Amino acid sequence: MFSPRSFLVAAAAVIGLTAPLLAPAPAAAQTKLKMVLNWKYQGPQGWFFLAEDRGYFKKAGIDIQMDQGNGSGAPIPLVANGTYDVGFGDINALIQFAATKPAEAPIAVYVMYNQPPFTVAVRADSPIKSPKDFEGKKLGGAAGDGALKLFPALCKIAKIDCTKIEVTNMQPNLREQMLMNKQVDGVFGYVNTIRFSAKLMGVADKDIRYINFGDYGMNLYSNAIIVSKKLVAEKPEVVKGLIAAINQGLQDALKDPDAAIAAVAKREPLIKPDVEKDRFMATLHDEMNAPEIAKIGLGNVDKERLKKSIDILVEANGLTRTPTVDEIFTDKFIPPVADLPKKLF
Incomplete structure (x- = not known):
């Protein structure tokens, strides 16, 4: 004879047995990364913060800490000595570092500033x-x-x-x-x-x-995302996720500069948004808009041009060793060319 009470008890028992199977799996452990920027929190950092606010780093399994910097040359030794995992710094400072300390030198994985500022x-x-x-x-x-x-x-x-x-x-x-x-x-x-x-x-x-x-005569590349060799060797999938997140943040910032500036203001409320938006747009125009991006995409490099840059620095500074292009930059972590920005305006 059917009993509502016995049915509920039985159902509860079944649910109790199957609940662990139905519960969502725990979130994958996030890889913690420390990143040092090139300068203070300003308009041109907006794409990094937009990527964080929109969950792109988290989606890539990354828990990122982004600190202000004190100049574009400063991130190179800080990444090299392990103080930071990632830096947004000048690739020319990286070239000079790699010429003298090749074993310790980090590597560039995404070049943002392709015109000399x-x-x-x-x-x-x-x-x-x-x-x-x-x-x-x-x-x-x-x-x-x-x-x-x-x-x-x-x-x-x-x-x-x-x-x-x-x-x-x-x-x-x-x-x-x-x-x-x-x-x-x-x-x-x-x-x-x-x-x-x-x-x-x-x-x-x-x-x-x-x-x-x-x-x-100094037609050089400039700021790039630079990562430690340790991170590349031990967690290549994290590096790939990091660059995908930054690239998506940049794409979003290009579509909505105001959102990028708002992301900066969230971290530095004392900025003047109108001035920082002007700085953001000027950076796109003057430092990131080399004609080559229409073909190879922003983030990538013309390897022949980078080779000439290396030669200029080696000769001008009297360096005793010439780093190879592959020591300075790798394209193995950037998204496909079709997914890179090719037009900034």
Whole structure:
């Protein structure tokens, strides 16, 4: 005879037996990665934060910590010595590091800045018109600044005497202030970093001029995602997931720059969103928009061009060893060319 109570008891027993089978599997363990950026939290970091906020790192099994940096040259030794797993830094600093310490050197896996942003900024009323005019003057920059690290190469290529130039280190946040207060005659940096940091101080574009390294034969790549050899060897799937997440964050940022700036503001509420959006757009235009991306995609490199860059740095800096292209960059972790950005506007 059917009994509702006995049916419920039996059903409960069955559910109890099968519940473990029906419960969702625990989430896969997340790989913790520490990443150091090139600079302070600003508009051009928006794609990294958008990737985090939209869960792309988590989907790739990555729990990421992104810290502010102190110059594009600084991430290289920090990744090399294991302080960080990942860096967003200057590939030219990587080339110089790899020339002297090949066993320790990290490797670039996704190149974002494909046009040379390196500059010495001077006041508009300065008598400095070309690199030759640096002689007898005082220039300043942050110790980890990518342009400062490339200055010996510029000296050789532009045929100027570096020994006649006083170079002083300064805190990154004092750079534009020291320039405009005439404490130095010029400052090293990236054009758009200086330009918009000065703008935040109330300095108009017309009040600053730029002596750009690219105008003197230094057609170099710049900032890239750089990872440790240890991570590549031990967790290649994590590196591939990391790059896929960053690439998707960049794609999203290109479609919605305002969302990228909002992601930065979430971490640094004191930014001025309109200025940071302008900085974001200028970075796309001036530092990431090389014609080659229409064919090979943003993130990839023209290997012949990279080889020429390596040769320029080796010769200009008198390095005793020439790293190979494959020591500096690998394309094994980037998405297929069809999935890379090919047009930024």
